[in-house]
Amino acid sequence: MQHTISINLPGLLRMLGENIYAEPDAAIREMIQNAHDTCIIRGNRDPGAPAPRIHVSFGRGQRTITIADNGAGMTEAELHKNLATIGESFTRLQREELKEKDAREAALLIGQFGIGLLSAFSISKRVEVVTCSYQGDGAFRWVCEGDIHYTVEPLDETPPDKTASKPDPGTRITLHLLDTKLELLDDARLGQAIKKYADFLSIPIFLNGNQANVCTPPWEKDGDELSEASLSGYIQQRWGLYPLALLPLDTGTDQRHLEGGAPGPRVSGLLFVPAISFELAQDFGELDIYVSRMFIEANDKDLLPGWARFVKGVIDTPDLTPTLSRGELILDANYQRLRELLGEIIIAWLDHLQERDPERLKLLVGAYNNTIKARALEDDGFFDRICHLARVETDRGHTTIAEYLKSSGNILYYFAERGSGTQHKVLFAHKGLPVIDASWGVEEEFLEKYAERKGCKIERLTAGAGTIFTVPETLDDKWRALERDFHHETKMEARAVAFDPQTVPAVLMARPLEKDDKRLAELDGIGAELGIRADTIKRMFGKMAKSKQGRLTSGDDTLVHLNIKNPLMARLRDMPHNETRRLAVLCIYNNAHLFANHYVTPENAERIFASNNQAFSAMITTAQDLARAEEENARIGMERDELKRKAPDIRLTEHRSCFFAFDYNIEDNFRLLEWIQNYFLTTGLGIEVIAPVSKMPDLNIYRSLHRQLKEVHFGIAEISTNNHNVLYEAGLLHGLGKPLILLQREDSEDPVPFDILNDFRGRYTVLKRGHEVEFTWLRQDLDKAMNTVRQMLPGFADVPKWEG
Numbered sequence: 001m002q003h004t005i006s007i008n009l010p011g012l013l014r015m016l017g018e019n020i021y022a023e024p025d026a027a028i029r030e031m032i033q034n035a036h037d038t039c040i041i042r043g044n045r046d047p048g049a050p051a052p053r054i055h056v057s058f059g060r061g062q063r064t065i066t067i068a069d070n071g072a073g074m075t076e077a078e079l080h081k082n083l084a085t086i087g088e089s090f091t092r093l094q095r096e097e098l099k100e101k102d103a104r105e106a107a108l109l110i111g112q113f114g115i116g117l118l119s120a121f122s123i124s125k126r127v128e129v130v131t132c133s134y135q136g137d138g139a140f141r142w143v144c145e146g147d148i149h150y151t152v153e154p155l156d157e158t159p160p161d162k163t164a165s166k167p168d169p170g171t172r173i174t175l176h177l178l179d180t181k182l183e184l185l186d187d188a189r190l191g192q193a194i195k196k197y198a199d200f201l202s203i204p205i206f207l208n209g210n211q212a213n214v215c216t217p218p219w220e221k222d223g224d225e226l227s228e229a230s231l232s233g234y235i236q237q238r239w240g241l242y243p244l245a246l247l248p249l250d251t252g253t254d255q256r257h258l259e260g261g262a263p264g265p266r267v268s269g270l271l272f273v274p275a276i277s278f279e280l281a282q283d284f285g286e287l288d289i290y291v292s293r294m295f296i297e298a299n300d301k302d303l304l305p306g307w308a309r310f311v312k313g314v315i316d317t318p319d320l321t322p323t324l325s326r327g328e329l330i331l332d333a334n335y336q337r338l339r340e341l342l343g344e345i346i347i348a349w350l351d352h353l354q355e356r357d358p359e360r361l362k363l364l365v366g367a368y369n370n371t372i373k374a375r376a377l378e379d380d381g382f383f384d385r386i387c388h389l390a391r392v393e394t395d396r397g398h399t400t401i402a403e404y405l406k407s408s409g410n411i412l413y414y415f416a417e418r419g420s421g422t423q424h425k426v427l428f429a430h431k432g433l434p435v436i437d438a439s440w441g442v443e444e445e446f447l448e449k450y451a452e453r454k455g456c457k458i459e460r461l462t463a464g465a466g467t468i469f470t471v472p473e474t475l476d477d478k479w480r481a482l483e484r485d486f487h488h489e490t491k492m493e494a495r496a497v498a499f500d501p502q503t504v505p506a507v508l509m510a511r512p513l514e515k516d517d518k519r520l521a522e523l524d525g526i527g528a529e530l531g532i533r534a535d536t537i538k539r540m541f542g543k544m545a546k547s548k549q550g551r552l553t554s555g556d557d558t559l560v561h562l563n564i565k566n567p568l569m570a571r572l573r574d575m576p577h578n579e580t581r582r583l584a585v586l587c588i589y590n591n592a593h594l595f596a597n598h599y600v601t602p603e604n605a606e607r608i609f610a611s612n613n614q615a616f617s618a619m620i621t622t623a624q625d626l627a628r629a630e631e632e633n634a635r636i637g638m639e640r641d642e643l644k645r646k647a648p649d650i651r652l653t654e655h656r657s658c659f660f661a662f663d664y665n666i667e668d669n670f671r672l673l674e675w676i677q678n679y680f681l682t683t684g685l686g687i688e689v690i691a692p693v694s695k696m697p698d699l700n701i702y703r704s705l706h707r708q709l710k711e712v713h714f715g716i717a718e719i720s721t722n723n724h725n726v727l728y729e730a731g732l733l734h735g736l737g738k739p740l741i742l743l744q745r746e747d748s749e750d751p752v753p754f755d756i757l758n759d760f761r762g763r764y765t766v767l768k769r770g771h772e773v774e775f776t777w778l779r780q781d782l783d784k785a786m787n788t789v790r791q792m793l794p795g796f797a798d799v800p801k802w803e804g
Contacts, residue, residue: 024181025193026326027119031067031173032056032198032205033294038071038171039203045072046134046169052203056194056212060185068172075137079152083117083129083142121146123184126176130155134169200293200316217293217316219248219270235272239312243272244364247313247349251341265338269315271346273364283371285309289329290316296326303335305343307375307382310368315342350385362400365389373446380453387450393437395428401450407434412447412458414438417509427468427499427507428461435461469497469561478573479564482585486560489582490589494560505566506592508558560589636735650710655802656687659709659738661729662718668766669718671773672743676716679782686801689716692729705729713796714739714789720748739792741785743778760785 032054039052055068074082120127125145132139144150155167177184184190187208194205194212205213218225218234228246235243250268274284285308286299293316304311317338321330329335353361365372369391376383376390388402396407405412414436415428428435438444451458479496486494492508499507563569572588575581660676662669673691680687690708692701709715715733717726719742733740742761744752762781767774790796 024123024184025189025196027123027175028056028065028067028184028190028193029197029294029326030117030119031175032194032201034173035067035069035071035171036198036201036203036294038073039069040071042070042072042134042169049134054203054205056190056205056207058185058187058190058208063177063182063185065175065177065184065190066172067175068170070168070170073133073169073171074131074140075133075135076140076152076154078133079129079131079140079142083144084150120173120175123177123181124175125178128174128176129171130174131171132167132169139167197295198293199295200290202293217268217270217290217314219250219268231270231272235270238314239274241272241274241312244275244367245273245353245360247271247346249315249345251345264341265317265319265334267315267317267319267338267341269313271311271313271315271349273310273368274312275367283309284312286312288314289320290314291320291322291329292316292318294326296320296322297328300329302331303329303339303342305339305346305379305382307372307379308343308346309371309375310364311346347381347385354385362389366391366398370441374442377442377445377449383449384453387446387454390446390450392443392447395426395435404434404436405456410456412436412451412456413461414444414447414458415461416444417462426501426504433461469495469499471495471497472564475564479562482562482569482573485577485581485585486562486589489585490560492558492560492589494562496562496564498565499561499563500565502563502565502567504595505563505568506588507561507563508592508596509561560592650707652713652799653688653711655800656685656796657690657712657802658687659712659715659729659733660689660691660718661715661726661733662691663721663723663726665723666721668773672718672775675775675778676782679779680802681804684801685786686803687713688802688804706732709733709736709738712738713793713799714741716741716743718743719752720745720750722750722752739789741782741789743781746777760788 035054039054042049043052050070053070056066057068058065117127127144127146129142130139131142139155140152141155142150142152191207191212194207198205199213200215200217201213202215204211204215218231221230226248231246231248232243235241235246248270251264251266252268269287285301285304285306287303288295289297289300289303303315319334320338321332321334322328323330350361365386366389372386373390376386389400391398391400392404394404401412413428413433416438436443436447438447447458450456475496483494483496486492568588572581572584575584658680660673662673673689677689679685680689690712692705692708709729709732715730715738717730717733717740719726719730730740730742740760742752744761744763746763746765760781762778762785764778764781765776767776
């Protein structure tokens with residue numbers, strides 16, 4: 001026995017509308033799309049059609065949003081057919097009809113599913129449609145409150161005034177909003193929705209009388225509006241990025257991108273390569289996608305080929321199919337064809353740059369060097385087009401592979417030992433070999449693939465294979481004893497060998513790595529240094545190997561190579577076995593450890609600091625200039641005592657104060673004086689800045705200066721130019737026992753001719769724009785310095801503030 005399922009159609013309609021169109025703005029998008037399509041249809045059918053327009057308005061009092069157009073309108077029969085049948089798309093039918101007449105006009109139509117009216121009920125409790133067909137069937141009002149019933153009634157066509165005109169063709173939809181959707185009654189909110197979804201629709205859309213969309217995408221404009229400057233400005237305004245290179249595209253006018261002459265997907269847009277400060281900080285390969293100029297999706301990462309992670313942009317196409325909600329795209333055959341076409345377009349563009357603008361191509365490949373190399377390993381076609389431009393790190397700096405091969409006799413020399421890049425470059429450079437650092441990431445795989453595809457020779461260099469180190473035929477007992485001392489103190493095997501340069505006393509060198517072990521990248525350490533997460537680096541290269549902690553501190557994997565050609569090592573060999581020799585061994589080992597450019601564990605760091613402190617202490621106490629240092633300290637002490645004796649008994653100022661010593665010949669220093677005084681006032685420290693140039697009441701300059709120095713609580717000295725007066729005043733402040741802050745510009749090339757211990761030293765940069773001067777990093781250093789001053793002056797907090 002069959003039974004009938006009961007369907008709550010009103011509830012079903014509202015539920016479908018709310019779930020298919022999750023965002024309230026989507027309902028506005030659907031209404032605008034319908035208005036757009038009916039204007040296109042009228043323009044194609046009605047020779048006398050006026051210029052199309054869409055008007056959006058709202059009434060807060062009435063709680064309504066109205067979308068009106070001057071399109072084709074609907075007859076009474078079309079009202080029943082189009083608005084009362086869910087799933088019957090009038091626009092889709094018109095598109096099929098138009099394809100036979102005008103493919104371009106057909107491509108402008110957006111609607112496909114016949115369910116757009118559902119979106120209206122996701123935000124409205126009542127929908128009212130007033131329409132008049134251009135075919136002259138009269139005007140009608142259609143009303144539905146979201147249930148299975150609706151009403152249609154003709155409007156009175158007889159104007160009260162015989163001279164008045166009849167209703168114009170077109171449609172006006174009024175949405176009576178739900179109480180939960182009243183936030184849409186806002187000019188900015190509706191403007192954002194129009195800008196987001198319909199900015200590029202060819203028909204002007206007016207919001208409360210003002211046009212809200214630009215109609216023409218920037219890549220389709222003519223003349224100066226299509227210049228590189230204007231497109232760059234659009235990119236900066238839309239994404240906040242600066243382009244290294246631009247690629248406007250339009251397959252409708254550039255058939256060279258289509259293979260074999262066969263019709264391909266139609267697409268236009270703007271692709272670009274963004275400029276970034278650090279390569280691993282961002283991964284692109286993203287597109288904002290429009291279908292028939294209606295926005296569908298932002299930051300899509302699937303439509304561009306996987307190797308194009310250095311490209312970003314926006315495209316418009318009529319050949320992709322959105323999902324029911326229009327928030328995503330259906331991954332059908334057209335989607336795959338367009339993906340392949342975009343790859344062909346980018347490859348052709350790279351070829352074009354290589355021919356017409358090779359310096360631009362070199363710039364963008366350099367900016368995304370590691371990204372491009374990692375992705376090129378996955379695509380041979382892409383690899384062949386850019387491999388010669390990929391940059392490698394060598395002992396002579398960064399260079400392209402093509403440039404490197406010119407200097408190496410067409411041979412790729414590289415090393416792959418991890419954690420020792422700096423010393424490898426130094427050691428191999430003294431052998432006259434240009435060497436590539438392939439110790440991390442996908443460098444080695446890239447070089448091997450390059451050699452395979454380009455037919456050049458490749459040679460992997462290993463420091464432990466006799467290329468660098470020469471083992472002497474015989475070693476005396478003193479060298480053997482020194483090897484044992486290093487092993488005893490460092491728990492590592494040590495070997496006395498000869499190598500260049502002679503200035504290096506010892507190096508730590510890992511035994512040659514197997515290829516599968518090369519990726520022991522210490523990812524957490526790298527991420528900490530670069531300011532990014534280790535898993536980001538892993539995703540970037542796709543196949544980073546397992547980390548293997550402590551390779552350069554493991555006795556099994558690393559050797560300490562002692563340089564018998566180094567004079568310091570020769571002297572150490574002949575030293576007696578005492579504490580100084582033990583500390584010297586540790587100090588040389590620690591320097592070799594740092595020279596190896598390896599990431600240091602906390603345990604190693606603690607041991608390094610402790611042993612270095614012991615070594616430095618022993619060396620300081622036995623230094624030959626100790627007597628001279630003590631004599632100098634005694635002299636300074638005597639001068640300070642004499643200065644205190646001669647200086648009159650002057651009390652500190654009753655409020656907080658500091659003395660500022662600076663070079664009067666530098667104009668920026670006067671602005672610096674004003675900046676420091678303002679800093680003390682705005683931070684609430686309440687400190688008066690006293691400078692001799694501004695306050696010198698006594699005609700006896702020397703006496704007045706000493707009085708000022710005696711009265712202030714602390715001093716600041718700008719020592720960038722080593723001005724003698726400034727250094728003299730700084731010395732007097734130090735002699736008086738005043739806390740002293742030394743300031744020096746970053747671009748100062750004059751070394752300070754003395755060192756004042758226990759005083760805070762800050763560095764800053766001066767930036768100028770017109771008549772404005774800015775002191776960068778100064779505030780941070782002064783904040784730290786004032787903390788030090790307060791610690792040195794325990795009673796400073798109780799001193800009254802200067803009120804200015």
